[in-house]
Amino acid sequence: MDGTELVARLRAAGVPEAFYEIAGVHEVPVEPDAYYFLRGGADTWAVGLRQRSRDRVLARFRSEAEACRYLYDTLTSLPPPPSGPPQPLDELLADPEEIQRQAWEDFRRQGRDEP
Secondary structure, three states: OOHHHHHHHHHHOOOOHHHEEEOOOEOOOOOOOEEEEEEEOOOOEEEEEEEOOEEEEEEEEOOHHHHHHHHHHHHHOOOOOOOOOOOOHHHHOOOHHHHHHHHHHHHHHOOOOOO
C-alpha cells in the first residue's frame, strides 16, 4: 500500500479527513489541534502525531507499505467521534461528578480497572 491507496482506504473506512496528513498526497483541510501524519525521509518513513503545533514521531519504518499499514490500523481503531449535536461547554462543565463518572466509564470500557 502507498499513500494514495491509504487515503482511499481511510475514506472508505469513514475516517474524517481532518484526522490525518499524508505528505504529498493528502493535506489536512483545516488544521485541527491534533492529527496524525505520514512522512517519508531519506531511508525511513515516519508516522506521528502533530498536537498544538508540535510533532511527535510514534514509529519509524523502512518501507512506505509498513508505515501505511500502521497508520491505517491506528486510525481505524480510534473510537468514533460523538454523534448528535455538540453540547455547549458550560453545560458539559456544570456537573463535575458526571464528568468523573463518565471518565471512569470510558476508562473501564478500554479494559482497565479503577485503582
